Amino acid sequence: MNVMRVWLILLIGFYFSFSVRAADWPLFRGDRGLTGAAEGKLPEKLSLLWKFDAKGPVKASAVIANGMAYVGGDDDGKKGLKGKLYAIDLATGKQAWDFTCNDPIEASAMVLDGHVYAGSVDGFVYALDGKTGEVLWKFETGDQITGAPNWTKSPDGKKTYVLVGSHDFFLYCLDAKTGEKVWEYESENYINGSPALTDGRTMFGGCDALLHVIDITKGEREKVINANSYIIGSVAADAGRVYVGHHDNEFLCIDLKAGKIIWNYKDRLFPYSSSPALTKDRVLFGGQDKRLHCLRRDNGEVVWTFATRGQVNSSPVVCDGKVLVGSNDGRLYMVSLDQGKSLWSYETDDSITASPAVAGGKVVIGSEDGTVYCFGAKVK
Numbered sequence: 001m002n003v004m005r006v007w008l009i010l011l012i013g014f015y016f017s018f019s020v021r022a023a024d025w026p027l028f029r030g031d032r033g034l035t036g037a038a039e040g041k042l043p044e045k046l047s048l049l050w051k052f053d054a055k056g057p058v059k060a061s062a063v064i065a066n067g068m069a070y071v072g073g074d075d076d077g078k079k080g081l082k083g084k085l086y087a088i089d090l091a092t093g094k095q096a097w098d099f100t101c102n103d104p105i106e107a108s109a110m111v112l113d114g115h116v117y118a119g120s121v122d123g124f125v126y127a128l129d130g131k132t133g134e135v136l137w138k139f140e141t142g143d144q145i146t147g148a149p150n151w152t153k154s155p156d157g158k159k160t161y162v163l164v165g166s167h168d169f170f171l172y173c174l175d176a177k178t179g180e181k182v183w184e185y186e187s188e189n190y191i192n193g194s195p196a197l198t199d200g201r202t203m204f205g206g207c208d209a210l211l212h213v214i215d216i217t218k219g220e221r222e223k224v225i226n227a228n229s230y231i232i233g234s235v236a237a238d239a240g241r242v243y244v245g246h247h248d249n250e251f252l253c254i255d256l257k258a259g260k261i262i263w264n265y266k267d268r269l270f271p272y273s274s275s276p277a278l279t280k281d282r283v284l285f286g287g288q289d290k291r292l293h294c295l296r297r298d299n300g301e302v303v304w305t306f307a308t309r310g311q312v313n314s315s316p317v318v319c320d321g322k323v324l325v326g327s328n329d330g331r332l333y334m335v336s337l338d339q340g341k342s343l344w345s346y347e348t349d350d351s352i353t354a355s356p357a358v359a360g361g362k363v364v365i366g367s368e369d370g371t372v373y374c375f376g377a378k379v380k
Contacts, residue, residue, distance in 0.1 A: 025064040025113065025359040028108035028148035029275060029315065033237045034195040036284075038319035038358035045344050046334065046363060046375035048094025053085060057350070059104070061148075061315070062357040064090060066113035066130065069357065069364045071372050072105025072118060083120050085109060086372070087133060089168025090362065093374060097133035101126065107194070108148035112176065119145030119164050125172070126225035127162075127179060137179030142168030147234065148194040151176065152202070155217045163216075165191030165204055171212075173219055183219030187212055193234030196242070201256070205231030205244055212256060223259050227252060232273035233315065236283070243283050243297075245272025251285060251293070253300060257333030259341065267293075275315035276354070277323070279337065284323055286312025292325050292333070294340055304340035308333060315355040324363060326352025332365055332373070348373065 009288040019327040029036045060072035069090050075082040087096040101123035110117045115136065116128045121144040127136040141164075149164040152173075160176040173182040188208035195204040201222060203213045207230040213222045229248035236243045241262065245251040251265040251272050267289070274286030282303060284294045292306040310328030317324045321337045328351040334344040349369035357364045362376040 012098060023360060024066070024111070025326055025357040026112065027063055027150060028061055029234065029236070029277075029355070030148055030358070032152075034194060034234050034275060035197040035236050035238055036275065036317050036355075037279060039361070040315055040319065040361055042072070042320045042322055042358070042361060042363070043377045046346070047180065047378040048346070049362070049374045049376050049379070051374075052086070052088050052093050052095070052372040054084065054366065054370050054372055056084070056370050057368040058372060059106045059353050059368065060366065061108045061355040062364040062366060062372065063109050063111055064357050064359040064362070064364060066114075067373070068096060068130070069374070070111060070366065071364070071366050072109060072243070073370075074104035074108070075364065077099065079136065083122065085116070085128070085133075086116050087116075087130070088376070090364070099128055099133045099135070101127070103144070106146055110149045110151065111163070112151055112278050115176070116150045117162050117176070119147070119149060119166075121145065123166065123168075125162070125164050125174065125179070127176070139172070139174055140181045141166035141170065141172065145249075146192055150195050150197055150202070152197060152216050157270065163195045165193070165195060165206070167191065171202075171204065171214070173216075175261045185212070185214055185219050186299055187223070187232070192308060196235045197235040198237040199240070199256075199348040203235055203242060203256070205235055206248070207231075208248070211235065211242065212242070213256060225254055225259050225261075232271070233275040235277045236278050236354050239280050243276045243278065245274065245276070245285055245287075247271045247273075251295070251300075253297070254365070265293075265295055265300045273313050277316045277318045279318055280339070284316045284318065286314055286316060286325055288313065290327070292316060292323065292335065306333070306335050306340045306342070310351065312319060313353045317356045317358050319358045324356040324358065326354060326356070326365060328353065330367065330369070332356070332363075332375075346373070346375065
């Protein structure tokens with residue numbers, strides 16, 4: 001197969017992933033570049049549409065597809081028993097099915113071609129039927145999984161592959177239909193976040209303080225870039241650049257082609273574990289300094305910051321000129337993108353470390369109070 005055909009197949013795949021984004025939020029951060037940007041409209045003030053009792057802390061971010069919200073959690077946070085993945089009717093908030101595994105599900109699931117893929121702290125990747133929750137296959141890694149899966153196409157375009165990292169230091173590429181391993185890539189420490197995809201590459205950071213850039217057609221290292229400290233969150237990739245924060249209080253913009261840091265932002269001495277959101281000219285992320293930060297993408301200059309009363313480990317989502325983000329103070333905030341002014345907030349009974357899922361004018365997010373919340377326009 002010639003190179004042009006391979007690239008055409010990959011580009012078609014990327015186009016498809018963006019074309020479904022307005023109606024659905026089928027994976028962590030909404031798209032395969034993990035940009036955290038949602039399409040559609042949101043009301044100026046959100047109203048609570050329903051609440052769902054998840055019976056234990058919800059740290060996983062929800063995903064939305066085919067009229068359903070899927071969210072993982074811990075069935076009993078006090079006893080530390082089983083992990084759960086819930087399928088919830090987006091219109092009513094009623095449970096369609098649930099799936100139980102041995103340990104909590106703390107990362108987002110992914111919905112693709114009618115199937116739901118999720119990793120668990122028990123070290124397994126599970127593939128489930130999206131309508132029934134039936135287990136189709138499971139794949140065992142060597143340690144816990146705390147990052148959400150992503151996906152790509154095989155070089156000939158005939159197969160779909162699932163990409164997921166593990167604390168066993170490996171990034172795995174699995175056949176989405178069978179769960180068979182296609183390739184594995186070894187890093188030098190835990191992989192905490194999700195792999196992002198752009199321009200035929202996948203990239204991730206981890207506890208080895210490196211940004212790994214991998215050719216997804218072969219699973220081979222293209223380059224590694226020193227990030228100077230270990231990376232907790234996921235990167236966001238767009239237009240040949242990658243954006244990510246790390247544990248030593250610094251946020252970076254990295255040029256993929258040059259393999260070097262273009263600019264860095266360092267304010268107070270607090271780590272950044274939130275995954276960034278991207279607009280055309282801005283990058284937004286939370287900090288353990290209790291603030292939401294908005295910078296210019298081209299040079300890292302501060303546009304504004306927004307203060308909450310708790311650490312912001314939740315990852316922001318941008319939609320319709322608004323920014324949504326949770327805080328450890330228990331609130332979900334909506335602020336204006338242009339000036340960072342508070343527009344609305346809602347208080348839950350515990351920390352919000354999960355990130356919002358936004359689709360079709362609705363916002364779904366879980367709290368460590370054991371509840372999944374859905375917000376949208378007020379029902380008349």
